[in-house]
Amino acid sequence: MFRSFHFNGSRILKTGLAIFLTASICLWFGWPPVFAVITAIVTIEPTVSDSIKKGLVRFPASAIGSAFAVLFITLFGNSPITYTLAAVATILVCYKLKLHAGLLVATLTAVAMVEVIHDHFLVSFFIRLGTTTIGLVVSTAVNMLIFPPDYRRDILKSIRSISERAGTMLEHTFHTVLFEGDADLREGRELVKQLTTEIQKTENLIHYQRDEFSLYSKVRKREAELLMAERQLLFLHNLEFHLDALLRIPLHNLKWSQAERNIIMQAVAELADDLQNSVAYDHETHQRQLKIITDFFWEDSKGITTSDAVHPTLFPPEFRILYELITIYDLVDNFFDPNSVKAAQKSEA
Template sequence: MRSFRFNGSRIVKTGIAIFLTATICLWFGWPPVFAVITAIVTIEPTVSDSIKKGLVRFPASAIGSAFAVFFITLFGNAPITYTLAAVATILACSRLNLHAGLLVATLTSVAMVEVIHDNFLISFFIRLGTTTIGLLVSTAVNMLVFPPNYRTDILKSIQSISERAGSMLEHTFRTILFDGDANLQEDREIVKRLTTEIRKTEKLIHFQRDEASLYPWVRNREAELQMAERQLLFLHNLEFHLDALLRVPLHDIEWTKAERDLIMHAVTALADDLRHSTSYDHEKHQHQLKKITDLFWENSKSVTASDAMHPTLFPPEFTILYELITIYDLVDKFFDPDSVKAAREAEI
């Protein structure tokens, strides 16, 4: 649903920009095709990107137009004209680091060969005018029509990642404790999807921060963005430790049934915290962590007190409990009251 809404707004804005651009160009008596091409590619995910890339696309389009006029003057409407205009535009834009405008400039250069027959200099300035119209109209539409706002998407995405991580955590430990021979390939795929979702959310935060210079309401929510970044970092670390759990050898785990039940109870409570953030209880969280920590030290003592030669690798029980304690600490930081307070203050 989120993706559809985002793409839908981009489609509507692109359509409005095309209509307004074509209308203005026709009012001036200029061919609208070049302006429309520019308007289409200038609708970026953020207004800031539209402005930044627009400042690159204008000189790039000017270069493409200039090469088109130059080679038409030399060779007329011939195959070599299309070739030289395109190649020269690509080389010049690449050399000048105008990569964001390279495609538009090349299309403009090639398209101009077909429509210019005389008055080459006037045609060149008309192309600059139509490009300017396309840039200005599309940027204005992007700013005023459905202004980019990723706040809701960011918060929903973080909540979704948290819920999926909680479900995976519970499933992974249930498999480790009670079904050691099971295939964890599905869990590994879930970890990969979590990583992808985290990357997408990081990009949304980047988009939202880019708008801070243009929209005061974005600047006023800087504390909320910082909180979202911290939570996303904790989720990324959580994903790392979940992946580490999936790599622990599950054979020869020597926990008793009571110990397995104790661990599973703690994991279930932890997973519920991740799935239902509003019901997070710090005191209950610390109580469960104390039980797991005590079990961790008991296991450590049993290893050091063993008459057998000390192993070169940690026993799987040791590693699993260490990862679980680390995850408990991450979840506690994820629900840091200071972060929640900062978010609420940002909404005022």
């Protein structure tokens, strides 16, 4: 919640400042500020790179909209057909020129200009280009200089949050599978979907951060952190995949005794604790627990007959549950592997 508020709050502040500066500059020139303000509002993007890229598209798109507004008001005056033709022609031309990012602003500019142009059509056209330029330049400068986008802290917090949630889900999922049998697993699947959504949001943050590398050398020097974050997010995504696979195993009646289920649940609890308390992760303890589960897996797999192994879907549910658990253990070990940081740092050297 706090992370979302912080992101939106800084963007609101930057938008407000961009509007104020844009309107002030336009009024100083004696130009109507409304078009510049519209441009400034839509140009505040999550990254400075996006602001620049989309600004370069919105300027020619706005010029096209202004040109059509001047053309059709000259031909038909202030009439319904003028609004219609200005909007439709702007949309068609912007679409054909693939100026999709500027289509909305250009169309709004075209129809709004019909209302305010009464004479001096050519002068009005150039004034509109000037106000658009002011909106683009001011909003991009504000985005770059005021609270410059830096998502590293949000990325790290998000990964920790996803890791903690994954630990809780892991324990919940295995408890359901081991002790509730054919219980309704819809809640577990819904939790997996929520985890997937959080991972996708974090992937977007990483994408935003990469966009800033070309503009901020200070951020670019910290690329090792971003590589590590991408690596950890990939492991969390794989973990989510295996949790979902676990929930899709047809359980029926598991043959394990209560004692055997407790052994598995103990291993799961240790694994969940690793994910929820990453600072306390101990590789040696993790490996000892993994050996217990691996030995149990091979011992349990001896009971699989040839007919059972004809197709993976015919494997007993016990075999598949243990396989998923061992795979998750391996993923968690890689998630906390300290060598991955060194590898990321070497890749930049």
